[in-house]
Amino acid sequence: MQESKPPSIQMLSKKRKVLDDLEQPGRKSQAAPASQQSLNVAASDDSHFRHLYDRELDFKQLAEKDVDFAAVLQENGHLDFTEPKAVMQLTKTLLSLDFNLKLKLPDDRLCPPVPNRHNYILWLKELVDTSSYEPPGRPACGLDIGTGASCIYPLLGTTQRPSWRFVATDIDEKSLQYAKENVALNHLENRITVLGRQPEDTLIPLRGRESEKVFHIDFTMMNPPFYESEDDMLSSAQSKVRPPHSACTGAPVEMVCEGGEIAHISRMLEESLVLKEEVQWYTSMLGKARSVETLVDKLKANGIDNYAITEFIQGNKTRRWALGWSFGPMRPAEHVARVKTSGWKKVSPPVLAIEVLSLHPGRSIDHAITRINEVMRSLELLSWNWDTDARKGTGRTRENVWSRASRRKKMRDQSTSFSVLSSAAPGSDPVQCRLGFDVAVEMGVPTTTVTVHWREGHDAVMFESLAGFLQGKLKDLG
Numbered sequence: 001m002q003e004s005k006p007p008s009i010q011m012l013s014k015k016r017k018v019l020d021d022l023e024q025p026g027r028k029s030q031a032a033p034a035s036q037q038s039l040n041v042a043a044s045d046d047s048h049f050r051h052l053y054d055r056e057l058d059f060k061q062l063a064e065k066d067v068d069f070a071a072v073l074q075e076n077g078h079l080d081f082t083e084p085k086a087v088m089q090l091t092k093t094l095l096s097l098d099f100n101l102k103l104k105l106p107d108d109r110l111c112p113p114v115p116n117r118h119n120y121i122l123w124l125k126e127l128v129d130t131s132s133y134e135p136p137g138r139p140a141c142g143l144d145i146g147t148g149a150s151c152i153y154p155l156l157g158t159t160q161r162p163s164w165r166f167v168a169t170d171i172d173e174k175s176l177q178y179a180k181e182n183v184a185l186n187h188l189e190n191r192i193t194v195l196g197r198q199p200e201d202t203l204i205p206l207r208g209r210e211s212e213k214v215f216h217i218d219f220t221m222m223n224p225p226f227y228e229s230e231d232d233m234l235s236s237a238q239s240k241v242r243p244p245h246s247a248c249t250g251a252p253v254e255m256v257c258e259g260g261e262i263a264h265i266s267r268m269l270e271e272s273l274v275l276k277e278e279v280q281w282y283t284s285m286l287g288k289a290r291s292v293e294t295l296v297d298k299l300k301a302n303g304i305d306n307y308a309i310t311e312f313i314q315g316n317k318t319r320r321w322a323l324g325w326s327f328g329p330m331r332p333a334e335h336v337a338r339v340k341t342s343g344w345k346k347v348s349p350p351v352l353a354i355e356v357l358s359l360h361p362g363r364s365i366d367h368a369i370t371r372i373n374e375v376m377r378s379l380e381l382l383s384w385n386w387d388t389d390a391r392k393g394t395g396r397t398r399e400n401v402w403s404r405a406s407r408r409k410k411m412r413d414q415s416t417s418f419s420v421l422s423s424a425a426p427g428s429d430p431v432q433c434r435l436g437f438d439v440a441v442e443m444g445v446p447t448t449t450v451t452v453h454w455r456e457g458h459d460a461v462m463f464e465s466l467a468g469f470l471q472g473k474l475k476d477l478g
């Protein structure tokens, strides 16, 4: 086995609730808002942002901190969500207190609810982080397609990730003008580029007319116009008892497109089929569950097996979803890619984490760690590196080297001079990794588990086979 330099990986967060949302109505936040100083955070401080809206918003507390919010709060402590001015002030107040961001919005454009938009950014951070061997917070350039007047995603993304940059596009002149103002208001001109597009232009400006301006994009994001027609939008707005065309619902130019969200996301898919690995992740938010199914079918029909789905739950009623796909081999973590709630099994991507051992209290963890390393070192992997602090090892292999047939072949080769010729000398072979994986010892109460995580490659059968092999090798330790 060739021992190569370990890929630097930080412990990926364990099974936990990822996208706990939050619609603004009625939510109270007890988390302390970020102070001006603490906002200049590194990726390692992500937990601050992750838990910002875990609890319901506390309007009284917000009013104490912001006189402008106090002015729109009703005497009984409620916020009138049918009143665009009140909704807009809530957005401004949250952006200011929690992210130190300033916002200017016209009355006739969409006013983004902060917790929902924040959810998408939280998910993207984990999608980008976990689908790489680099430590969390690697530099990345995002493309926000249809950024709106607020430019909210790039503002939130750059605030939370000092190494992220954005290109923000729109086709609506008024939105573009405000988006530019909001970037300038927050002194982010050197990290966010606002780009005007025509409706007939490609959604991803890596080719053609604007190609000289945008050279590289790591991920795309999009909150597409959900509705197929203005009637569709108005009836939805009426059911929410909000004034039509208010700051809450957005203008038709923002909310309606021919074919609705499926058509818009399908455009992104078509473009991705040309650009492929030029962009690592193509993502979009969705407003309808059945659209997720339709689009996953399209991904599969195009042979795309590396994708991720998540659900944003907002209050009791409103749900949103996000879908991301990649042509690359790096896979996101299980909790990032697969929706846990029932009914999603059929559309979810293949399993990305398999528990292979459950250690009962009193059993030696060190013994399990020694065994894992013995087993892995006995295989002819491209590399195997154990991280003692994280209690986790990372392996990469070019083929199935744990099957009986493969181990028999290895023994045969070792007993003949042929083995000298056939064992790849370091650097002599074009290294093609078919499977990258982590074996992690995850401490829990009362049980500690060993889980295999799929990190790289497109072969689900090979990943499951490795997990089955390891399960067999560890089963007497349980």
Ligand SMILES: C[S@@+](CC[C@H](N)C(=O)[O-])C[C@H]1O[C@@H](n2cnc3c(N)ncnc32)[C@H](O)[C@@H]1O
Pocket: 110, 111, 112, 117, 145, 146, 147, 148, 149, 150, 151, 152, 153, 169, 170, 171, 172, 175, 197, 198, 199, 200, 203, 223, 224, 225, 226, 250, 253, 254, 255, 257
């Ligand atoms: C639902 S709004 C989202 C605004 C903002 N991103 C948010 O989440 O609040 C959709 C936006 O997409 C823009 N849009 C529609 N078609 C577009 C296209 N072909 N290219 C870029 N933006 C487009 C609209 O003008 C609108 O600002």
